[in-house]
Amino acid sequence: MGGLPFREGERKSGASWYVPLRQSPDAWLRSQRGAWRISGLVSSMPIPTPIAVANESAGDTQANNLFSLFLHHHLPMFSPALPPLAERMRPQSLDEFVGQHHLLAEGRPLRSAIGKEQPHSMIFWGPPGTGKTTLARVIAAHSSCHFLKLSALLSGVKEIRAAVTQARQLREVQGKGSILFIDEVHRFNKSQQDAFLPHVEDGTLIFIGATTENPSFELNNALLSRTRVYVLKALESADLELVVQRALADVERGLGARHLSIDDQARRLLAESADGDARRVLNLLELAADLTVEAAVDSADGAHAIELGRIDVTRVRQVIEGSLRRFDKAGEAFYDQISALHKSVRGSAPDAALYWLARMIDGGSDPLYIARRLVRMASEDIGNADPRALTLALNAWDAQRRLGSPEGELALAQAVVYLASAAKSNAVYKAWNAALAEVRSQGSLQVPVHLRNAPTRL
Structure with missing residues (x-):
């Protein structure tokens, strides 16, 4: 635990958690920062919450911040697990409700x-x-x-x-x-x-x-x-930033007891990464807070506890790394986005087509599925106006299959831009559908005599 005074905790049956100490909290804090007085904490007794920390000389703010971060990092090992932050911060009234x-x-x-x-x-x-x-x-x-x-x-x-x-x-x-x-x-x-x-x-x-x-x-x-x-609409970034601020300030249900702060840029990044989802922004905030507290209590320099208790852009980027945009390959968002890609290609809008391709890839869509749809677009929307489109789509499919992701995705992007920029003709598509409709409506008509295979005079 990086020089901290706790030994392994042990749970007494049926009640509180107890934390035996190698040395008294007074002695430990005195060795770290000077002469400290701890109110409400006795070695080998149940730890009360909150714990008051007071400095006999200067530096009260830093002392409280450091010890608070220390306790909130290590007490979960000796306390029953709390519900997730998103559940604890669930609005209880219309006044607390954000958005909509x-x-x-x-x-x-x-x-x-x-x-x-x-x-x-x-x-x-x-x-x-x-x-x-x-x-x-x-x-x-x-x-x-x-x-x-x-x-x-x-x-x-x-x-x-x-x-x-x-x-x-x-x-x-x-x-x-x-x-x-x-x-x-x-x-x-x-x-x-x-x-x-x-x-x-x-x-x-x-x-x-x-x-x-x-x-x-x-x-x-x-x-x-x-x-x-x-x-109900996805929440705006301003709404999500308000959710973050409330969670950091709420002492009873949120993270207020940890005395954490967050940079403006980090807060904006959290809100943008949550993709309109209040539950997600609170989950990301909780992860960022845990990482921040861990870094603070593991630092040997208590004088910088306040700075260490600040959630910055670097910490937020750690928790959002690999976070995916909203996408459900079995639900409505999936079909909406593939439709947007197809219509952008059909409408000769290469920038929009690239955007929707990126959205689907970022959201976790199977690139090979997209490749198959591009082959369909090449035949349906470009057709004989530019026969090379079909060849390029097939080549992109083959490249994705051979290279995998992310290398093969560039070939898909190349195909998307070409298809969106190519001349369009759906004449073959319309003619094919008309031929099918004719066949299904007329039944099994005989082949005309002059078109039959006639190896003999009969």
Whole structure:
């Protein structure tokens, strides 16, 4: 532990953690920085939180900072694990909620419904980390409704029926309404979605579903007709920076007890790297904070504790290295982005086409899938206007297969730029589809006599 006074900790059964010391905290801090007085910490006794550290002469700020960082780095080894920062900082009220101004600004229908304590059944559609679950909880709290939560990944009709029974009992016994929140509701099949309908209609419960997929494609019309769909947007960078600042300042739920600070540039970089996701920005912040604390307590020079307790750009870059943009190869974002690439090529916009290629590669899309789509584009959109396009697309596919990533991706980029810049003709594509339609509509017509193979006079 780099000269720090802790020995291995040992957990006493059933209660607090105890930390035996090689020397008293007084003696250790005195040897490090001078004469210190520790209030509330006794060797081999349960460690209270927070611990007050006071200097008998000068340097109180540095002492408190160093010892606070030290404790918050090493106490997790002797304390029960806390929930992740993103869960601890989940907003508890509308005043704490960040973003979604188009839904929650004064006078907007959803804000009015919440203010009047008249919630209705609804679907929240938006990318991860935009507040779908949190908003459902806030609505339940404002309306004094009991909050029931199920995950479509882990639940079936049996769990739905149990939740409905509980909601009915609460209404009959306590006169209290219930909000049933279903996360990832698009993963329920038709029969599971239909199971909600009678209970939504008779007022047994208020239904709130959350989905990252387009409800028009993934949810039953019967369920959609009984709910209102609200679209949640990815958070702006300014909103995410506010989330970071609140987490660093919050002593009870956030990182405030660590006395950390963050550079303006580092905060902006965190927000940009989170890609509109509040959960992601808090996860990245927590990692950056842990690395910063570790560096501070491992330093032998306590005089620089304040500087060491600052999260800088270098630390943020460490935690975001390898972080991917939002991309779901099985979901709607995947099809949206490949569509954007195809339409950029078709529209002769090479810069846009390169951008969407980079987005897909950065997000983790299979380069060989993209290569196959480029071959399709070469035939469908360029065709005989520039027959070389097909050859170049095939060569790019072969280069990616032989070289792999990242080297082969340059060949894909070359092909994308060529296809976007080439002359366009979809004549072959249209003619082929017309021929197929003709064949399917006419049945098995005989080959005309003058076109048949006639090896004999018969």
